[in-house]
Amino acid sequence: MNIHMKPSVLIVASVMLLAVGAGVARADWARWRGPDGNGRVEATNWFQTGAATVTVWKADVGSGYTAPTVAGGRLFVAGNRNKQDVITCLDAQSGAVVWTNGYACDAGGYAGPRSCPVVDGKLVLFVSREAKVFAFDRLNGEMRWQRDLKADNNYGIPQWGVSGAPLVVGDHLILNLGKHGLALDKATGKTVWASPAGVCGYATPVPFKTGTRSMIALFGCDALLGVDLNDGKLAWQYPWKTTYDVNAADPVFFDGRIFISSGYGHGCALLDCRGATPVKLWENKNLKSHFSSPVLYKGHFYGVDGSPGKGALTCMNAETGVVVWQAAGTGFGSLIMVNETIVYLSEKGELILAAASTQGYQEQFRAKFLDGTCWTAPVFSDGLFYLRNEKGALVCVNLLGKR
16 A cells, blocks of 8 residues: 655654765664664764754654664654554655655554664664565655565564664675564565564564674574575574563674664573574573663673663663663663764653773763654764654754754
8 A cells, every 4th residue: 555645744843954064974874773883873073071962853754663763864664653563764964855655554552653664775664563574765765576475475473672773795685574573575575585573572673793694683482593594594593482472682793793682671691692592601680681782892891771761861781791781871772882882862851972991881972862762773863863752753953053
């Protein structure tokens, strides 16, 4: 169903934005968790202590939890309104609507879509909470192809809907669906390989290598799964059962090891994945990631320990699993990292900057930009921050006070 709509956009500040200023690093945030899929990006001249903050623009993009993506000066985001999921393309610096397209979809519990639009070349790729996959033309929003994978493959849908973002690897579009994933041809939507019917977890697929073998780490509903990228065969599985089957934070791969973490009191573990099957190096309850994926930096994980209403920003040693510090007063939220700075969006709509340091919690900035519930990870591109809440308020923020 191809429905073109024009959602209302509220321009909070009528700011004539010039071309990207000198010293601001241009870096598209075209996929889930940024340019390298690890939640971290490098930038220059992006934040100045004491500078006036500016809300550049604000838009209503519909209910949901999808993080925006930014590519080529355009922002892409999804939300639900009037029983339709709407993909909206905005000018990233002015907030002006470029195009919209959508499809029929009930809002469901915790209303709206979860997954993140992914930009690859001329396409914007998206998977709905009901396992429908779409490819839109990046420039004009026309639908290039679509698949109903629940109907085609009899795939089960997890209790709170499909949430993992698409992952593009070469010509493959990898999705966390079925027993252990699915690969489509990104240009046509045709199936490359598929796993048996089953209920998936909530996390996004993560690519990694074992020797010369290209693999995908997938969180199933009750296990971490190692899958061959080329043929989709299940290489191994590591049992990881969480209450309500909520394995939502992405696995983190580094130095032949995979770090996993889940909420509901479960905890975290570090696995050695260099052999035929994973070997547990350690496991504890020091970082219980409900759904915010941790960021690895200089041998330490920075993540959110706890659940909505009672979480805290936490620094943990990646080698030992020992907590270095936990920040009182940050609350539950989600994070990314710019250079050596943690960018934290609390569930109450506060944007917090803190040093990624092992010398204790060092807050550098805090300001409230949104009301409602904010469970979506912040996004950063071209010196601007993009923050959203569950009702569909999306704000663009400049922390330099000028462009």
